[in-house]
Amino acid sequence: MVRYLLFRLLRLLFALWLTASGVFLLSRSLPADIILQRLSVDEISATASSLQQQRIAEQRFRHRLGLDIPLFYFSLPTAATHQQWQWHGRRNQYHRWVQQLLHGNLGRSYRDGQPVTTLLAAALTYTLPLTTLAATMSVLLALWLATRLAVHHQIRLLALRLLYALDALPLFVLALLLLLLFANPDMLTWFPAYGLGEEAELVNTSVLERIGTLLYYLALPSISLILVNLPHLVIQLDAALQQERRTAYAATARAKGAPEKQVIQHHTLRNALLPSLAQLTDLLPALVAGAVVVEVIFALPGVGRLLAEAAATHDYPVIVGGVLLTALVRLLAQFLTDGLYLLADPRIRLRA
Amino acid sequence: MAIGWLCLLLVSAVAAPWLPLPFAPDQLNLSATMQPPGTDGHWLGTDPYGRDVLALLLFGARTALRLSLPAAILTTILGTLLGATAGFYRNRPLPIDSLVTGLMAVISSIPRLILVLALAAVQPPSINTLLMLFLCTYWIGPARLVRAEMLRTRELPFIEAARAAGIPAHRILIRHALPNTWQPALAVFPLSVASLIALETTLSFLGVGLPPEIASWGRLLAAFSIDPSAWWLLLYPAAILFITSLALRQLSK
Numbered sequence: 001m002v003r004y005l006l007f008r009l010l011r012l013l014f015a016l017w018l019t020a021s022g023v024f025l026l027s028r029s030l031p032a033d034i035i036l037q038r039l040s041v042d043e044i045s046a047t048a049s050s051l052q053q054q055r056i057a058e059q060r061f062r063h064r065l066g067l068d069i070p071l072f073y074f075s076l077p078t079a080a081t082h083q084q085w086q087w088h089g090r091r092n093q094y095h096r097w098v099q100q101l102l103h104g105n106l107g108r109s110y111r112d113g114q115p116v117t118t119l120l121a122a123a124l125t126y127t128l129p130l131t132t133l134a135a136t137m138s139v140l141l142a143l144w145l146a147t148r149l150a151v152h153h154q155i156r157l158l159a160l161r162l163l164y165a166l167d168a169l170p171l172f173v174l175a176l177l178l179l180l181l182f183a184n185p186d187m188l189t190w191f192p193a194y195g196l197g198e199e200a201e202l203v204n205t206s207v208l209e210r211i212g213t214l215l216y217y218l219a220l221p222s223i224s225l226i227l228v229n230l231p232h233l234v235i236q237l238d239a240a241l242q243q244e245r246r247t248a249y250a251a252t253a254r255a256k257g258a259p260e261k262q263v264i265q266h267h268t269l270r271n272a273l274l275p276s277l278a279q280l281t282d283l284l285p286a287l288v289a290g291a292v293v294v295e296v297i298f299a300l301p302g303v304g305r306l307l308a309e310a311a312a313t314h315d316y317p318v319i320v321g322g323v324l325l326t327a328l329v330r331l332l333a334q335f336l337t338d339g340l341y342l343l344a345d346p347r348i349r350l351r352a
Numbered sequence: 353m354a355i356g357w358l359c360l361l362l363v364s365a366v367a368a369p370w371l372p373l374p375f376a377p378d379q380l381n382l383s384a385t386m387q388p389p390g391t392d393g394h395w396l397g398t399d400p401y402g403r404d405v406l407a408l409l410l411f412g413a414r415t416a417l418r419l420s421l422p423a424a425i426l427t428t429i430l431g432t433l434l435g436a437t438a439g440f441y442r443n444r445p446l447p448i449d450s451l452v453t454g455l456m457a458v459i460s461s462i463p464r465l466i467l468v469l470a471l472a473a474v475q476p477p478s479i480n481t482l483l484m485l486f487l488c489t490y491w492i493g494p495a496r497l498v499r500a501e502m503l504r505t506r507e508l509p510f511i512e513a514a515r516a517a518g519i520p521a522h523r524i525l526i527r528h529a530l531p532n533t534w535q536p537a538l539a540v541f542p543l544s545v546a547s548l549i550a551l552e553t554t555l556s557f558l559g560v561g562l563p564p565e566i567a568s569w570g571r572l573l574a575a576f577s578i579d580p581s582a583w584w585l586l587l588y589p590a591a592i593l594f595i596t597s598l599a600l601r602q603l604s605k
Contacts, residue, residue, distance in 0.1 A: 168598045180580060307470075
C-alpha cells in the first residue's frame with residue numbers, strides 16, 4: 001500500500017514537473033521582443049529619449065527579467081541563424097527558474113512586479129471559501145439526492161432527465177443565466193451580481209455577520225459550481241445504487257423486513273460509494289477550473305480570475321504559478337481520495 | 353430531431369456567407385448599439401458595437417464547427433491509433449504502452465481548461481494554434497477507450513489464429529485488431545464535439561485563444577456579462593449552445 005502510494009506520488013510529481021516545464025519553456029520560447037513590446041513600451045519610452053538610450057534601457061529591462069541569457073541548457077541548430085549545437089551550461093533561464101522554484105520563489109508578475117506567491121496567496125483567501133463550500137455542498141447534495149431517488153422511483157426518471165439536460169449547459173452559460181434571473185434589476189434582485197461587498201461596511205461587525213455577508217455574496221457563484229458538478233455525481237451514484245440493490249445481500253436485508261430506506265442507508269450505500277469516490281479526484285480540480293469561469297463572471301478576486309487575466313495579458317510567471325497550484329490541488333485530491341477509500345472499505349484497510 | 357437540428361446548424365454555418373442577411377457580421381454601427389430584437393431590421397437585436405446578433409450567431413456557428421469538427425475527427429483518429437498501438441504491442445519491442453499511458457497521466461493531471469488556458473496564452477492567438485492545442489489535449493479520451501478495448505481484443509482466439517498463420521504483427525493490428533476496437537471511439541465522437549464546442553466558447557468568453565475579430569458565441573455571451581440587462585445577448589446563443597449540446601448527446605446514445 002505504502003509502495004503503491006509512493007509510486008503514485010512520484011508519478012504525479014513527475015507529471016507536475018513536466019507540465020510546469022512545458023508551460024515555462026513554451027512561454028519563454030516566444031521571441032523576447034514580443035514580451036518586451038507588450039510590457040515595457042511605456043516604461044522604456046518614458047525614461048529614454050534618444051534611440052541609443054532606448055536600446056540601453058531595453059537591455060537593462062531584459063537583464064532585470066532575466067531574458068538576456070539562453071533559454072535552456074543547449075540550443076538546437078536552426079536554419080534561420082545558422083547556429084550549431086551549443087552547450088550553455090548552468091547559466092540559462094530554465095536552470096535559474098528551477099533553482100528559484102525549489103526555494104519557493106515563483107518569480108514576479110510582469111504586470112505589477114509583485115511576487116507571484118503573494119498574489120496567489122491573496123487570491124486563495126477568496127477562492128478557498130468558494131471551492132470548499134461548493135465541494136462540500138455538491139457532495140452532500142449528490143448523496144442526499146441519489147438516496148432519495150433510489151427510494152422514490154416515480155420521480156427518478158424525470159429527475160435523471162433533468163440532470164441530463166443540466167449537464168448539457170456549459171458552466172459559464174449556467175452562471176450567466178443565474179445572473180440574468182436572480183441578480184438583475186429587471187427580474188429578481190435576490191443576490192448581488194458581483195464582488196464581495198464593501199470592506200468598509202464590515203469593519204465593525206461580528207464574525208457571524210461577516211460569514212453571513214460572505215455567504216450572501218458567494219451564493220450565486222457556488223450555486224453555479226454545484227449545479228454544474230451535480231449531474232455527474234448523482235448519475236454515477238445512482239447507477240451504482242441501482243446495481244447494488246439487485247445484489248443478494250440487499251435482498252437478504254429486505255427479506256429480514258428492513259424498509260427500503262434502511263437497506264439503502266445501511267447496506268447498499270457504502271458499497272455504491274466506492275466507484276463514486278474515484279470521481280472526487282476529478283471534482284476538486286474541476287472546481288478550481290470552474291472557479292476560473294465563475295470568478296470572472298461574478299468579479300471575485302480569486303485565483304481563477306488572476307489566472308484568466310494573466311492569460312489574457314500574457315503574464316507568464318503568474319500563469320506558470322497558477323498551473324503549479326492547480327496541479328498541487330490535484331495531488332491533494334488524489335491523497336484525499338485514497339484516504340477516503342481506506343475509510344469506506346475495510347477490506348482495503350486490512351490489506352494495507 | 354437531433355440529426356435534423358445538427359444538419360440545419362451545419363448547413364446554415366456552411367452557407368452563412370451566401371445567405372441573404374441584412375447585415376454583415378463585422379459591420380459596426382455605433383449609432384445603433386444594444387438594440388433590442390426587432391428594431392431597424394435587426395431581427396435579434398445588436399451587440400455593444402452595433403453588430404447584428406443574427407449574423408454573429410450564424411458566423412459563430414461557423415467558427416464553432418470549423419474548430420470542433422476537424423479537432424474531433426483528428427483527435428479520434430490520433431487517439432485511436434495511439435491507443436490501439438499501445439494496447440496491441442504493450443511494451444515489446446518498444447515501451448510504447450508505458451509512454452502513452454504516462455503521457456495520458458501527465459495531460460490529465462491538470463484540468464483541461466487550465467491547461468488549454470495556459471498554453472493558449474503563450475501562443476499567438478489563431479484558429480490553427482487552438483486546433484493544435486485541442487489536438488494535443490483531447491486525444492487521451494479516445495486513446496484510453498481504444499486501449500482498454502484492445503487489451504481485451506488482443507487475447508481473443510482470432511488474433512492468436514492470425515499470429516499462428518504467420519501474419520506480421522503490424523498487419524494483424526491494422527487488418528484484424530483495429531476494425532474490432534475502434535467502435536468505442538466512434539461512439540463518443542459526438543460527445544467530444546460537444547465538449548470541444550463548450551471549450552471553444554468558454555475560451556472565447558474569457559477572451560483567450562481566438563483573435564477578437566472572429567465571431568464566436570462565447571464573445572456574444574461575454575458582451576452580455578458587460579451589460580446584464582441585454583437579455584437577447586444571452587438567450588439566443590445560450591439556447592443554440594444548449595440545443596446543439598443536447599442533440600449531440602442524443603446522437604451518441
